[in-house]
Amino acid sequence: MRQELLFSALRGVEGSDSLPFAIFQELAVQIVEGRLLPGHEVNSAELARRFTTSRTPVREALLLLEREGLVVIPPRRRPFVSPVALGQVREIYEIRGSLYGLVSELLVGRATDTEIKALGQWQDLLERDAREGDVDGYFWHNVGFRNAEARLSRNGELQRRLSSLGLQMHRFRHLSLSLPGRLLNSVADHERLVRAYADRDAPLAAAVSRSLVMRGLRAIENTGLS
Amino acid sequence: MRQELLFSALRGVEGSDSLPFAIFQELAVQIVEGRLLPGHEVNSAELARRFTTSRTPVREALLLLEREGLVVIPPRRRPFVSPVALGQVREIYEIRGSLYGLVSELLVGRATDTEIKALGQWQDLLERDAREGDVDGYFWHNVGFRNAEARLSRNGELQRRLSSLGLQMHRFRHLSLSLPGRLLNSVADHERLVRAYADRDAPLAAAVSRSLVMRGLRAIENTGLS
DNA sequence: CTCGCACGAAGTGTCGACACATTATCGTGG
């Protein structure tokens, strides 16, 4: 499944074969896809029954979900899927904008010409998706593009933190891209970005990358989130 | 103890009264202060004996330490205090520089005049410490200053993430500040920063804030870390 | 004397059980 892209930088932190991580991944996808709605209760006892294990690994999985901000665990109370408040969305976008600005800046100084060319190929895919109005395809190719950028920044810590933010963002993606005209706008930004990479213009790349993220926030704000 | 400043933004995430969090805090301080050296083995069995509890809460504490990057937990193998590689230090500083740039930028738009004046008071303390050559005092007042800045950014997520990075940074602080002339340099940067705040000059504040962090990295690199 | 294997010691991941806290149910009084 394409969802595996979301965990790319998290894998290896905890053995991906471990039982807790498998449970975490399963639940993370469900939350992020909207099948488990905010406020929905995820108590360890029931999950243990569902996965036919004891509560210990489930508990660990819940802690992982908490660290990714997908679940809230109040002490002595049942854990539940974390709510998505507009304020928090804005906070996350601000961080993400700053960090992707950094990615672009680092990338300009560290990526080879061929690597930058490879980014251009992602750009072609995005353009095609936008032309055909394939919102879903656009989204996933965009994730691929961003992952590729993060990798080229040659900063593993940065990659890991962005991946964590990406999980959160996935939760409200449908709000961000489904607006008319949004895709074409976005694809134009991407083009400017790739050109800045090719020109090795670090400040411009950083600025464009950041504004690209912030435009996504603007789009969400206009839909009027609950 | 002053160390409590380090956990300011982490408290509340997990009940600070919980047993696992208490163990986490205890161990985090020991690692961060250098009393538990990189590579030192921290197995849950021994810790359980030392804290006179079962392994379950200890295990949870170790997971918290792992999430802060202070401990590595290889599957089926004993956990150990994570090593401090120069490469990783650079990665963290890059992220920190970017995020503190963001803090400064947001702060300019969101803090009140009186709040900015309060930052100036921290600045006075730093100046005095620098004049008197009180490296330790300077460090802690600096932490206070940065925490205050983060709070004024009015972005809780950002605050939390910076606090996490701060824990890591504490591990090599002695390398960063003990160089001759470093304090005076740093204090001059702080002054420029506070002035930019007073002038409500967001781009300048962001640039100064970031360069302030990066100067710290430069200082560490020159000492030649193992 | 060195290398490698086997055996024992110790640690990890998981489990079921327990006391306590929280939550839901239901009967009773107003």
Added chain:
DNA sequence: CCACGATAATGTGTCGACACTTCGTGCGAG
């Protein structure tokens, strides 16, 4: 008929136990 309090049901945090794996030690073959 609703509010409220006792009580039952369910969940959390913690514990000790177990099988399996990893680590350490020493013995024996070469």
